[in-house]
Amino acid sequence: MSAWGWRRWLLIGPPFLWLAVFFLLPLGVVAAISLTQAADAIPPYTPLLTHGPNGLELQASLANYREIANGDLRAYGNSLVFAGVATVLCLLVGYPIAFAIARAPKAWRNPLLFLVILPFWTSLLIRVYAWIAILQPTGLLNRALAALGLINSPILLIYNDFSVVLGLVYGYLPFMILPLYGSLSQLDENLVEAAADLGARPARVFFAVVLPLSVPGIIAGALLVFIPAIGEFVIPDLLGGPGTLMVGKVLWQQFFDNVDWPSAAAIAMVMVAMLTAPLLLAQRFVERPHSSRMGANET
C-alpha cells in the first residue's frame, strides 16, 4: 500500500464523494425537511429559513413528530412484529436449506447456490404479484383446497397478517440463506468429526458444535432480513390490507396520496432511529465477517 502514497485519494475520492453527496447528505436534508410544514407551494413545504425583521429566522417545528407520537402507532408496531416474525421464520426455513447446500457434493454446491441467488436478480414486484393469483379468494390455493374437499367456502388467505409475513419470508429468504451458507461452508469438518467420534449423537453435534459456530452467519442473515423488511413497501401494499399497515406504506401514502412531504420525512427519521442499532450491529457483522470471527485483532 505504501507504493500508493497520495495517489490512493484518486481511488478513494470519487466513490467517497458520490456516496457522501447522494447517500449521507440526503439523510441530512430529510432531517431538515421533517422540521417544516406541508404547504401549498412548490416545493410543497414551508421554508426552514425565512427573512424576518431580525435577519434570518429558523422556522423549525417538531409538529410532525408530535403528530406521529399522538397518532396511530399500529403501523410501527406491525413493522417491528412482522419484520421480527419474518426474520425468525426465514432462519427456520433457511437454515436447513443452507445446511443442505453446504453439505452437498462439491459439484452441486455452486449450481444450488446460484438457484438461491437467482430470485434476487428478478423483480420483487413480479414475485410478490405472483402470490396474489395464488392467495386470492378465487385463487389457485383456494381452488386446490376446495377440489381436495378440505374446505367448503374460500378461506381468507390474503390482505391479512398471514399474507404479509408470507410475502416477507418469500422475498427475503435468499438474504438469510447466503450468509448462513457462508458460515456453514467454512465450518471446520474436524470439529464435527471429533464430536461424533467422542460419542455425541447427531443432534448433540448440531446444537453443541455446528449451531454455535454458525452464529456470525445467523446474525448477519437476521440483520439482512430485519432491516430492509421494517421499511418494506411492495409486500404490505400488494399482499396487505387496511389492518396490516407497515411504516414503509404509511410513508408512501403521506408522500404520494397526501402530498405531505414533511410528515413523510419525519416518518423516515423515525425509521432511521428504529434502524440505528441494527445498522451499527450490521456494520460489525456484515461488513467485517473475518474480524468478528478471528477476534479483535484489528482495532
Added chain:
Amino acid sequence: MSRRITAFRAAALTLGFGFLYLPIALLVAYSFNASRLVAVWGGWSLHWYGALAGDDKFKDAALNSLKIGVMAASLALVLGTCAGFVIERFTRFRGRLVFSFMLMAPLVVPEVILGLSLLLLFVASQAWLGWPPGRGIMTVTIAHATFGSCFVAVLVRAQLAGFDRILEEAALDLGARPLSVLWRVTLPGIRPALVSGWLLAFTLSLDDLVVASFVSGPSATTLPMAVYSSVRIGVTPEINALATVFLGAVIVLVALAFSLIARQERRRLAAG
C-alpha cells in the same frame, strides 16, 4: 456429517426450492392461459403475448428502463470497483469508518428512505443551485448508480480477498506504477466480479420500483412503475405475459454471464 444428500437434506432442498420457484412457475404457466380468469385453465394460448406486443405503454417504459439500467450499471461499476478496491486494500486512511458505513448502509436501508431522501435532495438542490434541471431519466440513473455501486463493491471486495497479490507485488517490484498495476494486473484478474457486478447493478436498476417512483418525474415512467400501476388494478393475464418475458430475459442474461465466467475460470485453471 458427510458430504452427501441424506433424506433430510433432500427434503430441505426440495421444499425450499419449491417455495422459491413454485409461484414463479405458476405465473409463467398462467401467462399461456387462454382464459381471462386468472385461476381457471382455459387451454394453451399465446393471446396475451399478442396483446402485450400491441401495448405501447409498456414499450416506452421498457426503453426508459433499459437506458437507465445501462447508464446506472456502468457508473456503478466504476464507482463500486474503486470502492471495493479501497476498502479491501487500504486498511488505514482518514474517514475509512465513514466510508465503510456508507458502502454498507445502502445495501440494507429500506428503499422508501433512499428514494425519499434523494428526492428531497434533488428538489432542494434544484431550488438553490438550479441543478438538476428536472426529474427523470438522469435523476433515476443517479439514484440507481448509488445503491448499485455498493453491491458492485461487495462483489469486487470478495474477489479481491481471494486474489493472489504476488503478481501485483512482482509488477510493483519491477517498477510499474500502482495505477498501471491496478489497470493491467488487478482488474483483469477480477474480471468475473466486474462482469457479475455490472450485471447485478443492471438488474437491480431494472427491478427497482420504489426508488424510481420517488425520484422520477412525469416524463420518465420505468417498466416496474408501469407494471405497478397495472397490478394495482388487479391480476391480468397480460401482466403475467409481461412478467414472463421480463423474468425470462433476466434469467437468460444472468445464466449466460455465469456460464461464461465459469468457463473462463476453468480455462484459466487449466492453463495455470
